[in-house]
Amino acid sequence: MAPRTRASKTGQALSGRPLRADAQRNRARILAAAEATLADKGPSASTEEIAHRAEVAVGTIFRHFPTKEALVEAVFVAGLRQLAEQARRLCTAPEPGAAFITFLTEAITRSTAKHAFARQMGGDNTAVMSRGPVAEAAQDLRRAMTALLDRAQRAKEIRGDIDITAVVALLVGASRAAEHTDGDERLRETVLAVVVDGLRPRDADRWAREDPSPQDQ
Amino acid sequence: MAPRTRASKTGQALSGRPLRADAQRNRARILAAAEATLADKGPSASTEEIAHRAEVAVGTIFRHFPTKEALVEAVFVAGLRQLAEQARRLCTAPEPGAAFITFLTEAITRSTAKHAFARQMGGDNTAVMSRGPVAEAAQDLRRAMTALLDRAQRAKEIRGDIDITAVVALLVGASRAAEHTDGDERLRETVLAVVVDGLRPRDADRWAREDPSPQDQ
Amino acid sequence: MAPRTRASKTGQALSGRPLRADAQRNRARILAAAEATLADKGPSASTEEIAHRAEVAVGTIFRHFPTKEALVEAVFVAGLRQLAEQARRLCTAPEPGAAFITFLTEAITRSTAKHAFARQMGGDNTAVMSRGPVAEAAQDLRRAMTALLDRAQRAKEIRGDIDITAVVALLVGASRAAEHTDGDERLRETVLAVVVDGLRPRDADRWAREDPSPQDQ
Amino acid sequence: MAPRTRASKTGQALSGRPLRADAQRNRARILAAAEATLADKGPSASTEEIAHRAEVAVGTIFRHFPTKEALVEAVFVAGLRQLAEQARRLCTAPEPGAAFITFLTEAITRSTAKHAFARQMGGDNTAVMSRGPVAEAAQDLRRAMTALLDRAQRAKEIRGDIDITAVVALLVGASRAAEHTDGDERLRETVLAVVVDGLRPRDADRWAREDPSPQDQ
DNA sequence: CATGAATGAGTATTCATTCAT
DNA sequence: TATGAATGAATACTCATTCAT
Numbered sequence: 001m002a003p004r005t006r007a008s009k010t011g012q013a014l015s016g017r018p019l020r021a022d023a024q025r026n027r028a029r030i031l032a033a034a035e036a037t038l039a040d041k042g043p044s045a046s047t048e049e050i051a052h053r054a055e056v057a058v059g060t061i062f063r064h065f066p067t068k069e070a071l072v073e074a075v076f077v078a079g080l081r082q083l084a085e086q087a088r089r090l091c092t093a094p095e096p097g098a099a100f101i102t103f104l105t106e107a108i109t110r111s112t113a114k115h116a117f118a119r120q121m122g123g124d125n126t127a128v129m130s131r132g133p134v135a136e137a138a139q140d141l142r143r144a145m146t147a148l149l150d151r152a153q154r155a156k157e158i159r160g161d162i163d164i165t166a167v168v169a170l171l172v173g174a175s176r177a178a179e180h181t182d183g184d185e186r187l188r189e190t191v192l193a194v195v196v197d198g199l200r201p202r203d204a205d206r207w208a209r210e211d212p213s214p215q216d217q
Numbered sequence: 218m219a220p221r222t223r224a225s226k227t228g229q230a231l232s233g234r235p236l237r238a239d240a241q242r243n244r245a246r247i248l249a250a251a252e253a254t255l256a257d258k259g260p261s262a263s264t265e266e267i268a269h270r271a272e273v274a275v276g277t278i279f280r281h282f283p284t285k286e287a288l289v290e291a292v293f294v295a296g297l298r299q300l301a302e303q304a305r306r307l308c309t310a311p312e313p314g315a316a317f318i319t320f321l322t323e324a325i326t327r328s329t330a331k332h333a334f335a336r337q338m339g340g341d342n343t344a345v346m347s348r349g350p351v352a353e354a355a356q357d358l359r360r361a362m363t364a365l366l367d368r369a370q371r372a373k374e375i376r377g378d379i380d381i382t383a384v385v386a387l388l389v390g391a392s393r394a395a396e397h398t399d400g401d402e403r404l405r406e407t408v409l410a411v412v413v414d415g416l417r418p419r420d421a422d423r424w425a426r427e428d429p430s431p432q433d434q
Numbered sequence: 435m436a437p438r439t440r441a442s443k444t445g446q447a448l449s450g451r452p453l454r455a456d457a458q459r460n461r462a463r464i465l466a467a468a469e470a471t472l473a474d475k476g477p478s479a480s481t482e483e484i485a486h487r488a489e490v491a492v493g494t495i496f497r498h499f500p501t502k503e504a505l506v507e508a509v510f511v512a513g514l515r516q517l518a519e520q521a522r523r524l525c526t527a528p529e530p531g532a533a534f535i536t537f538l539t540e541a542i543t544r545s546t547a548k549h550a551f552a553r554q555m556g557g558d559n560t561a562v563m564s565r566g567p568v569a570e571a572a573q574d575l576r577r578a579m580t581a582l583l584d585r586a587q588r589a590k591e592i593r594g595d596i597d598i599t600a601v602v603a604l605l606v607g608a609s610r611a612a613e614h615t616d617g618d619e620r621l622r623e624t625v626l627a628v629v630v631d632g633l634r635p636r637d638a639d640r641w642a643r644e645d646p647s648p649q650d651q
Numbered sequence: 652m653a654p655r656t657r658a659s660k661t662g663q664a665l666s667g668r669p670l671r672a673d674a675q676r677n678r679a680r681i682l683a684a685a686e687a688t689l690a691d692k693g694p695s696a697s698t699e700e701i702a703h704r705a706e707v708a709v710g711t712i713f714r715h716f717p718t719k720e721a722l723v724e725a726v727f728v729a730g731l732r733q734l735a736e737q738a739r740r741l742c743t744a745p746e747p748g749a750a751f752i753t754f755l756t757e758a759i760t761r762s763t764a765k766h767a768f769a770r771q772m773g774g775d776n777t778a779v780m781s782r783g784p785v786a787e788a789a790q791d792l793r794r795a796m797t798a799l800l801d802r803a804q805r806a807k808e809i810r811g812d813i814d815i816t817a818v819v820a821l822l823v824g825a826s827r828a829a830e831h832t833d834g835d836e837r838l839r840e841t842v843l844a845v846v847v848d849g850l851r852p853r854d855a856d857r858w859a860r861e862d863p864s865p866q867d868q
Numbered sequence: 869c870a871t872g873a874a875t876g877a878g879t880a881t882t883c884a885t886t887c888a889t
Numbered sequence: 890t891a892t893g894a895a896t897g898a899a900t901a902c903t904c905a906t907t908c909a910t
Contacts, residue, residue: 046904047906058872059869063870165404172393176390177387177391191386194412237888264879264880276895285881480883490892492885595841607828611823614824627849632844699899718902
C-alpha cells in the first residue's frame with residue numbers, strides 16, 4: 001500500500017508534503033460544513049451530516065481528521081485564530097477603548113465566536129483546553145486580548161481591577177447571552193451595553209482620568 | 218378503577234393519589250442524580266449513568282419520566298421553580314436594589330441555575346420552551362423577576378432602560394461565564410461585579426435619585 | 435409469611451382449597467381481559483394492558499398465572515374447552531351432516547376460535563401443544579370432533595377420505611381466512627361455502643347415497 | 652452532489668445509482684435471513700437474530716432497511732412479487748383450470764407464501780396494506796390472480812360465484828392450514844384437495860360445460 | 869485519495885417478573 | 890391477597906470509525 005499521509009490527532013498532515021490541491025479544498029469545505037452544522041445542530045450533530053453538507057463522503061472527513069473530536073477541535077481552533085487575528089489588528093487602532101469594545105462586539109456577534117465559545121462540546125471541555133493546539137491557540141488569543149485590554153486600561157477606558165481571565169469569562173458569557181437573544185438585534189445591543197458599561201471605570205477612576213496627571217506610559 | 222399510575226409526559230403522576238413514600242424518595246433521588254449528571258456530562262449524559270448515580274434501575278427512571286426529554290425538562294422546571302421561589306422571597310426584602318443583586322448572585326452561583334439555565338438541552342430548545350410546564354415555569358419566574366426588577370428600577374438602583382428580557386439574557390450569560398470560571402471564587406465575583414455595575418443607573422440617574430420626589434419610572 | 439396459594443404453571447391453584455370468592459372473580463376478569471386484549475393487539479399485547487382491561491394490578495395477574503405464557507395458554511385452553519363443549523352438544527343433534535357444518539361455522543365465526551386457533555403465540559407453538567393441559571384440552575376437543583366427523587361421514591354427508599387431522603387443519607385455515615375477511619359477512623359466507631362444499635362427498639358418493647341400500651349402522 | 656446513499660422507508664436505494672456488488676449480495680442475504688427467521692420465530696424475531704443468520708452486523712441491516720418494519724415489508728413484498736410472477740407465467744398455460752390449481756398449490760406450498768401470507772406482521776396490518784409498495788405489490792398480484800381466475804371460470808373449471816377477494820382469503824387460510832400440517836405431505840395434499848374441490852363448479856355448471864356454445868360468464 | 873458499505877458498541881425505551889407496602 | 894413500584898434483560902436504532910472497492 002502507498003505510504004498514507006495519515007492525519008495526526010489534530011488534523012495536520014504528519015508528512016511535511018503539502019496536501020494536494022483538491023485535498024486542500026476538501027479540508028476547507030469540511031471545516032466550513034462542520035462549523036455550520038455544529039452551529040445549528042449542536043455538538044451532537046453527526047459526522048454523516050457534516051459530510052453531507054460538505055458534499056464529501058464520511059471517509060474523507062476521517063482522512064483529514066482522525067476523530068470527530070479532532071474535527072470539532074479544529075473548528076474551535078480556527079475560531080480562536082480568527083479572533084486572535086482580529087485582536088491583533090485592533091491592537092494598532094487609534095482609540096484603545098473603542099478598539100477593545102469593538103473587539104468584544106465583533107467576537108460576540110460573529111457566529112464563530114458565538115458557537116465555538118459558547119457550547120463547544122457539551123461536557124467537560126477543560127481537559128481539551130489544557131493541551132495541544134487548542135491550548136496553543138487559546139494562549140495566543142489570550143496574549144492578543146491581553147494587549148488590547150492593557151492598552152484600554154492604560155487609557156483609563158476600562159476599569160483597572162479586572163484581568164484577562166475575567167474578560168475571557170465575560171466574553172464567553174456575553175456570547176451565550178447574545179445567543180439567547182436569538183436574533184433580536186436591539187436586545188443584543190442592550191446586553192452588550194450593560195457589559196460594556198460594567199467594564200468602564202467607576203466614577204472615581206473617571207474623575208481621576210479628567211485629572212491631567214498621567215499615570216503611566 | 219384502572220390502577221395504572223403511569224408517569225405523564227412531564228413526570229407528574231396522572232392520578233391524583235400521591236406517590237408512595239418510597240416512590241417519592243426515588244423520584245427525588247432521580248431528579249438529584251439527573252441534575253448532577255447533566256451538570257457534569259452535559260445533556261448527552263446517558264440515562265443509565267443517571268440511574269447509576271441515583272442507585273436505581275433504568276426502568277425506575279422510565280416509570281417516573283416517560284422519556285429522557287421529560288426527565289431533563291423536569292430538572293429544568295425544578296430549577297426554574299426554585300429560582301422563582303427565591304425571587305418571590307426577595308421581593309419583600311427591605312432594600313430593592315440589594316434584593317435584585319442578591320437574586321442575580323444566587324441564581325448565578327447555585328448549580329441549578331448554572332446548568333439549567335446555561336445549556337439546557339443541546340440544540341433547538343426553543344420548541345420545548347414554548348409549551349407545556351417548562352413554559353409555565355418560565356413565565357412564572359419571569360413574573361417574579363419582573364417584580365424584583367421593577368422595584369429596583371423604581372428605587373433607581375437599576376438603570377431604567379433595560380427590561381426583563383435583557384435581564385434574563387444577562388442572567389443566562391452570566392451563569393455561563395460563572396461556569397467558565399470553574400471554581401475560582403474571586404473570578405466569579407469579578408465577573409458578577411462587572412455585570413452588576415453595568416446594570417446600575419448612569420450617573421445622571423443617580424443624581425436624580427437624590428431627588429426626593431418621583432417614585433415611578 | 436402466610437402459606438401462599440401459589441399458582442401452578444397452568445394457573446390452577448396448587449392447594450386443594452378453593453379460591454376465595456373475589457379471587458375467583460378476578461381470575462375470570464383476567465381471562466376475559468386477556469382474551470379480548472390478545473384478540474385485538476395480537477400476542478405482543480403487554481401484561482400491563484391486560485391488567486388495565488381487567489381492572490386489576492399486574493401483580494394480581496402473576497398471582498393467578500405464574501407467567502404470561504401460562505395466561506395465554508389458559509385463554510387458549512378455555513377456547514378449546516368451549517369448542518369441545520359445543521362439539522359434544524352437537525353430537526346428539528338429529529342431522530349429522532348439518533351438525534358438523536354448524537360446528538365448523540360457529541367455530542370459525544366466534545372470535546374465541548378465530549384468535550385462539552389462528553394466531554396463538556407467534557412462533558413455534560408446537561412445543562406448547564404437545565404437553566400439559568393444552569394438549570389435554572386439544573385431545574379432548576379432537577375426540578369430540580372425531581365423533582361429530584364420524585357421524586357425518588357415516589351419513590355420507592362428509593367425504594370419507596379425510597380424517598380428523600385434516601379437519602383440524604382446515605378449521606385453523608378457515609379461521610384464518612375468516613379473520614382475513616375482516617368483517618365482510620358475505621365474504622365470510624362464501625369462504626365457508628367453499629370449504630363446506632369441498633368437504634361434501636364427490637358425486638359418486640352422492641349417487642351412492644341416493645341408493646336405498648344402507649351401508650352402516 | 653451529496654453522496655448519501657441512504658435506504659428509503661421501503662428499502663430501495665434512494666439514488667438511482669445501483670448498489671455496489673457486495674452491497675447487493677448483503678441485501679439479498681439479509682432478505683433471505685429475514686424470511687427464514689420470521690418464518691420460524693414469528694414477527695417478533697429480533698433484528699439481531701436476523702443479522703446473525705445473515706452473517707452481517709445489525710448496522711448493515713439498518714443501512715439497507717431504515718426500520719424493522721421496512722425489512723418485514725420488504726420480505727412480504729418480495730413474496731408477493733414472486734407470486735405475481737408465477738401467476739403471470741401460468742396465465743399462458745394451456746389448461747386454465749389446471750393452471751389456477753397449480754398456482755394455488757405452489758402458492759400454498761412455498762414457504763414465502765406460507766409465511767408472508769399467513770401471519771404478516773402481528774397485529775393491525777391493515778394500515779400497512781393500504782399504502783406504499785406493499786399495496787402496489789398486492790394490487791399487482793391481485794390483478795394477475797384475477798386473470799388466472801377469470802380464465803378458469805370462463806372454462807367452467809372454477810365455480811362462477813366466487814370473486815378474487817374470496818380466492819385471496821381462501822389462499823391465506825389454506826396457507827395457514829398448510830402451515831399447521833407441519834411437514835406432513837399427505838395431509839397438505841388432503842387439505843388442498845378439499846379447497847380445490849370446493850372451488851370446482853357445482854354439478855349443474857359442469858353439465859353446462861358439456862354444452863358446446865357459451866364462452867364467457 | 870475518495871467513496872460509502874460494514875462494523876459494533878452504545879442509547880433510549882419496553883416489559884415480564886419480583887417484592888416491599 | 891391485592892397493589893403497583895422496582896428491576897434488569899432485551900430490543901430497535903444510531904453513529905463514530907474502519908476498510909474494501
